[in-house]
Amino acid sequence: MKSGFVSIVGRPNVGKSTLLNNIIGRKVAITSSTPQTTRNIIQGIYNDNDSQIIFVDTPGIHKPKYKLGKYLNKQSYMMIDDVDIILFVIDASAKLGPGDKFVLEKIKSAKKNTILVINKIDKLTNDEILLKIDEYKDLYEFSDIVPISSLKDRNVEELIKVIKKYIKDDIQYYSKDEVTNVSTKFMVSEYVREKILNLTNDEVPHSVTCVVENIEYKKNVVNILVCIIVDRENLKKIIIGKNGSMLKKIGIQSRYDLERLFGKKVFLETYVKCIKNWRDKEKYLNDLGFNDEDYQ
Numbered sequence: 001m002k003s004g005f006v007s008i009v010g011r012p013n014v015g016k017s018t019l020l021n022n023i024i025g026r027k028v029a030i031t032s033s034t035p036q037t038t039r040n041i042i043q044g045i046y047n048d049n050d051s052q053i054i055f056v057d058t059p060g061i062h063k064p065k066y067k068l069g070k071y072l073n074k075q076s077y078m079m080i081d082d083v084d085i086i087l088f089v090i091d092a093s094a095k096l097g098p099g100d101k102f103v104l105e106k107i108k109s110a111k112k113n114t115i116l117v118i119n120k121i122d123k124l125t126n127d128e129i130l131l132k133i134d135e136y137k138d139l140y141e142f143s144d145i146v147p148i149s150s151l152k153d154r155n156v157e158e159l160i161k162v163i164k165k166y167i168k169d170d171i172q173y174y175s176k177d178e179v180t181n182v183s184t185k186f187m188v189s190e191y192v193r194e195k196i197l198n199l200t201n202d203e204v205p206h207s208v209t210c211v212v213e214n215i216e217y218k219k220n221v222v223n224i225l226v227c228i229i230v231d232r233e234n235l236k237k238i239i240i241g242k243n244g245s246m247l248k249k250i251g252i253q254s255r256y257d258l259e260r261l262f263g264k265k266v267f268l269e270t271y272v273k274c275i276k277n278w279r280d281k282e283k284y285l286n287d288l289g290f291n292d293e294d295y296q
Contacts, residue, residue: 003052004167005082009107010089011099015119019089019150020044020057023160027257028180028187029057043181045174051164052172056083085143085166086114087159092132092147093123104140113143113166117159122149185212188258192226192270195253196239199246203238204230209281213288221265224258228272229281236272247272 008016017029024044046053086107090100107114116136121129129147137145144162148155180187189210196208209229216223230236240247251268258266275281 001050001052001170001172002164002167003054003169003171003173004084004163005054005056006085006087006163006167007056007058007083008087008089009058010103011091014089014091014094015150016089017042017057019087019117019119019148019156020055022150022153022156023055024179026179027191027261028182029190045178045180046160047174047176051167052174053160053163053167054173083112084168085163086110086112087117087163088114088142089117089119090136092118092120092129096135101139108140114140115159115162115166116140116142116145118145118147119150121147122152122154184261185215187261188212188215188224189226191257191261192228192250192254192268194257195250196228199249199253200238204235208235208239211285211288221267222258222262223267224269226268226270228270229275229284230272231274231276233274236274239272 008020010016020029020042021027021044023046028044029042042057044055044057046055088103088107090096118129118132118136124132133145133147136142143166146155146159146162148159150156174181189212192210193208196204196210211227211229212224213227214223214225228239230239238246239250241249247270251270254270255266255268258268273284275284
């Protein structure tokens with residue numbers, strides 16, 4: 001069996017998490033149109049008869065305006081250096097801009113086998129796809145170039161075949177039944193955060209934090225308590241909504257994913273807490289036994 005580590009990098013909103021979920025065959029990373037939705041390094045583990053590929057979904061590399069942005073970029077840079085192969089994912093429907101060139105400069109310094117993944121080709125004609133390939137091929141000596149549509153499941157199997165050419169390890173890092181390295185609690189918190197971002201659009205910043213305070217497993221149901229943490233009272237009002245309407249929507253949509261995750265009925269209770277001081281947030285997480293870095 002051949003194995004290897006593959007980092008998925010690119011600007012925000014180019015479809016990195018959607019690609020990872022497609023490859024793994026289930027949702028291990030949340031997706032949203034909100035930039036920097038992915039805030040933690042998430043591994044998805046692909047297994048077949050002759051290979052094991054560990055994919056690392058990284059936060060979108062961007063020009064940071066705040067401390068959180070610098071933290072996210074730092075995470076992504078580390079995963080460019082510490083893998084065997086890099087997938088440089090671009091949005092086929094977007095113009096080549098300074099953001100893509102900035103990411104590419106970081107990739108060049110790593111000197112790794114790099115596959116250019118031209119995503120969202122469902123938005124282009126065949127001639128436009130060829131023009132996009134021509135636009136990028138002279139910027140760097142890519143190991144391969146693979147046009148795909150992760151959303152429409154076009155050419156993703158071909159991408160897997162190409163990746164297999166470059167993995168060299170002879171060790172099985174994870175068991176065959178593992179699909180991700182993240183905990184169940186983390187996945188639950190991310191599912192809820194995804195619904196918040198999707199339902200509130202730009203009203204709530206991506207820095208909103210969801211923490212699973214309790215999971216209780218019963219024979220036919222899983223009881224879950226999630227605390228949604230914000231740093232401003234007006235955000236608390238937005239998430240709760242008029243007469244609790246928004247919080248109800250968040251719960252209904254979250255339960256759909258959670259019941260697929262657990263394979264049984266889920267009773268989800270959510271509430272919103274405003275913690276303005278980061279030290280108070282850190283104390284709250286520590287009291288629950290969590291590491292603050294897990295909920296940046």
